[in-house]
Amino acid sequence: MSQFLKRFLLFILVLIVTDQIIGFCLRQLYFSQHKGQFAQTTYAIDSANQDILIFGSSRAVRHYSTSILSNTYGKSCYNVGRDGQQIPYYVAVQDVIFGRKKPSMVILDINTWEFSINPSRYEKLSILLPYCHKHPELVKYVELDNPFERYKLLSAIYPYNSSLFIAANNKIFENKIPSDDKGYDPIIRKMNQAGITYTKKIIAQAKIDNEKKQPKIDSLSYSLYRQFLQKCVDAHIATYVVISPTIVPETPNERKDKLLSITKEFPAVTFLDFSSSPNYNDHFEKFADIFHLNKEGSEEFTKELLVKIGKLPQ
Amino acid sequence: MIFNSVVFAIFYIVVTALYFILNHKYRWMLLLAASCYFYMAFVPVYILILGFTIVIDYYAGIYLEKTLDAKKRKQLLLCSLAANIGVLVFFKYYNFLNTNLSILFNNFNAQTPLPFLTILLPIGLSFHTFQAMSYTIEVYRGNQKAEKHFGIYSLYVMFYPQLVAGPIERPQNILHQMHENHPFDYGNMVDGLKQMLWGFFKKLVVADRLSIYVSSIFDHAEVHNGSSIAIACLFFSVQIYCDFSGYSDIAIGSAKTMGFDLMTNFRRPYFAKSINEFWSRWHISLSTWFRDYLYIPMGGNRVSKFKLYRNIFIVFLVSGIWHGANYTFIVWGALHAVFNIIGVMVTPITKDMHLKLHVNKKITDIVRQLFIIVLVTFAWIFFRATSMENAFTIIKNLKTIGEHPFLGESISNFGHCVLAIVLLFLIEYKKEYLSEKFNFFQHPNIFIRWGSIISMIAAILIFGVFNGGQFIYFQF
Numbered sequence: 001m002s003q004f005l006k007r008f009l010l011f012i013l014v015l016i017v018t019d020q021i022i023g024f025c026l027r028q029l030y031f032s033q034h035k036g037q038f039a040q041t042t043y044a045i046d047s048a049n050q051d052i053l054i055f056g057s058s059r060a061v062r063h064y065s066t067s068i069l070s071n072t073y074g075k076s077c078y079n080v081g082r083d084g085q086q087i088p089y090y091v092a093v094q095d096v097i098f099g100r101k102k103p104s105m106v107i108l109d110i111n112t113w114e115f116s117i118n119p120s121r122y123e124k125l126s127i128l129l130p131y132c133h134k135h136p137e138l139v140k141y142v143e144l145d146n147p148f149e150r151y152k153l154l155s156a157i158y159p160y161n162s163s164l165f166i167a168a169n170n171k172i173f174e175n176k177i178p179s180d181d182k183g184y185d186p187i188i189r190k191m192n193q194a195g196i197t198y199t200k201k202i203i204a205q206a207k208i209d210n211e212k213k214q215p216k217i218d219s220l221s222y223s224l225y226r227q228f229l230q231k232c233v234d235a236h237i238a239t240y241v242v243i244s245p246t247i248v249p250e251t252p253n254e255r256k257d258k259l260l261s262i263t264k265e266f267p268a269v270t271f272l273d274f275s276s277s278p279n280y281n282d283h284f285e286k287f288a289d290i291f292h293l294n295k296e297g298s299e300e301f302t303k304e305l306l307v308k309i310g311k312l313p314q
Numbered sequence: 315m316i317f318n319s320v321v322f323a324i325f326y327i328v329v330t331a332l333y334f335i336l337n338h339k340y341r342w343m344l345l346l347a348a349s350c351y352f353y354m355a356f357v358p359v360y361i362l363i364l365g366f367t368i369v370i371d372y373y374a375g376i377y378l379e380k381t382l383d384a385k386k387r388k389q390l391l392l393c394s395l396a397a398n399i400g401v402l403v404f405f406k407y408y409n410f411l412n413t414n415l416s417i418l419f420n421n422f423n424a425q426t427p428l429p430f431l432t433i434l435l436p437i438g439l440s441f442h443t444f445q446a447m448s449y450t451i452e453v454y455r456g457n458q459k460a461e462k463h464f465g466i467y468s469l470y471v472m473f474y475p476q477l478v479a480g481p482i483e484r485p486q487n488i489l490h491q492m493h494e495n496h497p498f499d500y501g502n503m504v505d506g507l508k509q510m511l512w513g514f515f516k517k518l519v520v521a522d523r524l525s526i527y528v529s530s531i532f533d534h535a536e537v538h539n540g541s542s543i544a545i546a547c548l549f550f551s552v553q554i555y556c557d558f559s560g561y562s563d564i565a566i567g568s569a570k571t572m573g574f575d576l577m578t579n580f581r582r583p584y585f586a587k588s589i590n591e592f593w594s595r596w597h598i599s600l601s602t603w604f605r606d607y608l609y610i611p612m613g614g615n616r617v618s619k620f621k622l623y624r625n626i627f628i629v630f631l632v633s634g635i636w637h638g639a640n641y642t643f644i645v646w647g648a649l650h651a652v653f654n655i656i657g658v659m660v661t662p663i664t665k666d667m668h669l670k671l672h673v674n675k676k677i678t679d680i681v682r683q684l685f686i687i688v689l690v691t692f693a694w695i696f697f698r699a700t701s702m703e704n705a706f707t708i709i710k711n712l713k714t715i716g717e718h719p720f721l722g723e724s725i726s727n728f729g730h731c732v733l734a735i736v737l738l739f740l741i742e743y744k745k746e747y748l749s750e751k752f753n754f755f756q757h758p759n760i761f762i763r764w765g766s767i768i769s770m771i772a773a774i775l776i777f778g779v780f781n782g783g784q785f786i787y788f789q790f
Contacts, residue, residue, distance in 0.1 A: 001334065001498045011764060018768050019775070026776070123781040145781065148320040157775040164776055165726040201537045 023156020029167045030130055030160055035177040036170035037083055038163065044080035044093055044183065045131050045138075049101040051075035054183070055090040055228075056109030058083040062292040063244045064107060065302040066182035072306050075104065079183030086114040086121045091224045092128055092141035094231060099137070105238040107305075108228065112243075112255040115222060116215030119145075129159035144220070186295035187288035199290045203248055217255060222262060229266045239269045240309065245280030245301055247287050272308055274301065315355035317564045318517055318780075325352065326568060329474075333572050338495040342465050345572075349474035353437075356478075360436040363401055364472060370397040371446045372467045375453045379460035387454060394450040402443045405436055410639030438478030440636055444603055446471050449485045451607055458485040466492050473574075475565040479558070481579040481599035488576070496573025506570030508755050508767065513563025515770055518778035520734040521557035524549040526727050526779070531720070532698055535708045540715030543708055550698050551691045552735055555583065558597070584690075585746045587682040588661075589653040592690060600636070604629050622658070627651040637697070642705055646696040653689050730777055737773075 033039040054064045060081030070077040122145035128138045142149045152158050232239040263271045286297030329348045374394035416426040452458035461467040531546035562579035569576045586592035593601045612625045634647015668678040699705035721728040754766035
């Protein structure tokens with residue numbers, strides 16, 4: 001057994017050295033990206049210090065024109081939204097950014113489906129792993145998925161798990177990736193007839209699924225939402241919670257009621273709901289796909305939002 | 315507790331270390347306690363079900379050995395089988411049977427008198443029930459002595475590496491090993507760890523990666539075109555192989571590190587050239603279980619052609635039902651039965667096809683292998699589908715094959731899938747056809763040997779999916 005233990009320890013040593021070398025290379029590749037979602041996240045977490053910040057998922061990234069907001073207010077603006085992410089991510093990023101500089105205005109794009117039970121919401125926090133060494137405050141968020149994440153971070157490769165192809169692609173084809181506008185990344189596309197048919201099919205199916213089974217509520221997401229608003233209110237930041245336009249009107253549901261009741265706990269926070277706006281519901285020409293407005297739709301929406309806020313005339 | 319978790323890594327290290335520290339006579343206690351803990355990590359109370367069947371089968375075995383009266387022996391065997399099958403039917407099939415009964419009653423404007431129960435299926439129930447049944451059958455047949463040591467018998471049913479998803483062991487292979495002393499063996503330890511590593515690679519890098527794409531298509535089959543569905547079906551074939559054989563590799567490997575030899579469960583089934591051969595390579599412990607305890611007792615192939623086809627059909631139908639309480643599994647089993655029967659029928663025609671066609675044997679072999687993959691993949695549609703309706707939607711949408719496929723929410727995930735399949739194919743091809751060459755894991759040069767092992771660990775860390783969750787076969 002002693003022979004095995006000696007060899008095993010030596011093997012572990014070689015493994016650790018290899019892990020550190022490969023991890024170093026992956027880190028170099030990851031942080032050398034200038035374009036794409038990883039680069040945007042790196043900027044949001046490491047550098048964002050604008051006056052106006054937009055938080056949210058891919059819908060935030062696609063729906064809020066930073067130029068329009070910036071020009072209207074005469075202030076700097078950045079969209080720190082991220083594809084596929086939900087409330088735990090916004091809170092984590094808020095924690096890091098507010099530790100650096102507090103903005104004067106925050107727009108939080110939210111959706112009721114972010115409050116139903118969905119384990120992938122926490123699994124997706126793994127995109128924060130590359131930043132945990134520099135920002136240890138993020139560890140508590142990645143541990144929402146798995147309490148052992150802290151220990152997995154001992155590996156230098158692990159934080160960059162599943163990122164190699166994307167990072168290499170973003171690096172090699174950097175010139176082909178369109179630049180974002182301060183985090184705003186509109187979709188320049190209109191749905192064709194096939195897309196509309198496909199979308200209608202999905203909507204019909206989703207309606208059937210929803211009728212069959214009402215999604216269960218994720219209480220942790222609500223408490224994180226409350227935490228997000230509390231931090232904004234404590235820092236006296238003008239805060240807007242927005243449900244941006246959807247292709248079909250949202251039916252009343254328990255998750256939305258709870259979202260509204262929590263928001264009402266913070267009178268300084270403005271809640272704006274565009275999910276039943278006739279300007280967008282069934283206006284397929286303003287959407288790029290089932291979830292996202294296209295460029296024209298998002299610019300129209302950003303202006304309409306500013307009208308509602310009172311910054312632009314009717 | 316699932317193998318692909320940090321908790322299992324800690325559990326495995328602690329149990330294996332304690333196993334070698336402890337004196338031989340106390341090891342069964344450690345393994346039994348560890349197995350109980352392992353099982354109770356799922357739904358603790360279900361250990362009582364295991365306890366119930368263990369007690370019944372333990373005493374059935376002892377009385378079977380003591381009793382000479384053939385009639386009484388048969389009654390004892392039937393009691394034991396009834397207890398095991400009863401538990402299985404109640405927990406796995408009760409609601410399914412009740413649903414069908416209620417449909418039948420509805421036709422006569424009546425209601426079923428039986429209530430629907432909200433019961434959770436005990437994890438791995440079909441596996442340990444079959445393993446327990448093989449014990450009493452073997453004792454009844456006189457091929458195995460009854461186990462007098464209650465603890466060792468309990469361990470036979472509950473041995474943690476194969477408790478929840480096999481391999482379904484036979485008492486002749488494993489029971490005596492539980493009495494034997496297994497001193498630390500360098501070779502066993504290293505070989506076991508290597509097999510575990512290969513199992514983790516299959517599960518984390520291949521199966522769980524493919525499952526992301528497969529789920530995105532199968533869960534919304536009604537909106538996807540034929541190309542996407544065809545890719546998803548093919549991916550599922552690879553996913554289920556890697557998921558299940560990956561589990562088996564981890565199970566066999568972890569048992570081997572403690573000196574136990576579990577039976578081989580998979581031998582690269584997608585290289586099979588006939589359906590019959592496929593089943594001699596796929597889930598071997600279950601196929602041989604059905605062969606020994608169902609097919610041969612019914613007469614096997616030493617019967618008339620009609621009875622042979624009947625036997626094949628029954629075995630595969632039961633195999634389908636064994637997998638789950640859903641018509642999809644029954645159809646899956648029936649399809650394999652039909653494929654097998656047709657295979658038997660056409661064997662005289664297809665035998666030596668290369669000579670008849672005057673082509674290289676390798677060509678006909680490749681064609682046969684591809685044909686088997688297509689057949690098996692088609693049958694997997696029913697296995698993966700959540701309902702018959704879902705399965706038919708998938709098949710209906712397959713007709714639009716040729717349209718541009720959906721490559722998933724993230725193109726990089728699709729790239730990972732393709733890479734994973736290519737890597738898997740290269741390794742499996744080497745194992746199948748070049749077993750003597752490129753044995754990097756066993757290479758005499760330490761740099762090559764360690765380099766290959768470290769490369770595989772690095773591949774798991776770089777490309778693996780670490781939140782893939784349970785193994786598919788846990789549900790059975």
